[in-house]
Amino acid sequence: MDKYIDSHIHLDKYTDEEIEEMFDCLPFQLSLVTVSCDIASSKRNLALSKIYPFVKPAFGFHPEQDLPSDHDISELISWMNLHLDHMAAVGEVGLPYYLRSDGGIQLGGYIELLEEFIKLAKKWNKPIALHSVYDDAQTVCDLLEKHSIQKAHFHWFKGDSAAVSRMIANDYYISFTPDIVYEKEIQNLVRDYPLDKMMAETDGPWAFEGPFKNKPTHPAMMAHSISTLAEIKHTAFDSVLRQLHDNSKSFYNID
Incomplete structure (x- = not known):
């Protein structure tokens, strides 16, 4: 059976019913890294990982929202520290x-918060899953190099x-993402x-165009x-699939 790893999904944004349907009768072996947007998101992802052992949760604060208060970020970091054994990565x-x-x-303020993460x-000693595109990549590289970070993942770069x-x-x-098919x-x-x-x-659940239009x-x-x-x-599909699987498995320490 083919082995796939979805290296970046927001599983917490799906309903329980959608998740059950997603995992029902999969035609391949699946693992996935579900990233978080805040503490509520992190807690739901942790709960999902306890139901589905192949779900690997990452905990963090998504930057495409208002900055959290000092209290909120302190609460999130303290909670993350308590759940290190279940945390696949810092992210998103x-x-x-x-x-x-x-x-x-x-x-x-966002740069300061990112540097803290x-x-x-x-x-x-955790990988980091990053939301950083276009000109922001140079700023993020500056920070990663400053702190000698080796395991950095720029998602949908x-x-x-x-x-x-x-x-x-x-x-x-x-x-x-699937937009590689048409972009x-x-x-x-x-x-x-x-x-x-x-x-x-x-x-996911971000929606795509092209052949995926109007499809969950x-x-x-x-x-x-x-x-x-x-x-x-110009490489055989099976070879590429195997390489991507091995990359994700090694990067995120997936069993």
Whole structure:
């Protein structure tokens, strides 16, 4: 049976019924890393991991929202510290690119918060799952290099060649979503990124276009995504699937 790892999904955003349907009669062996947006999200992901052993939860604060209060962030970090044994990674954390496009958002507080999570990832010896695209990637690389972080995962990455070259030099990982099937920007990016530093993801329940339009986002969509990557890399599908699985398994310490 084929083995898939969804390296970045928001499982907590699905209903219990949707999750049961998702996992019912899967035609492949699945593991997944479910990232969190805040403490409530982290708690639900932890609870789901206790129901489904193949669900690996990451805990953090998603940057595309208002900054938390000092009390809220202290509560989250204290809670994370209590659940280190169940935490696959620190994440999803990063910088607010899309929120900032509306104007009026100052980056300073977000950079400080991200650096705190980076320091915790190093202290706890955990991988870090990052929300960082375009120009923000250079700022995040500065922080990762400052703290000598090695296991960094830039999910659904989009950026210029300078950022890509720097990330490759640092052995940072990226992952691609089903939009690789129809987005030239993503196809061009993965063409040059080393296969041994890549993972597949869905970022569900985020909805996609192209052949996935009006379809609920499901880990099964990764088969189409990986097939597209195999064509781009001129490599057999089975070899690419195996490499991506091994990358994700090693990066996230999945049994």
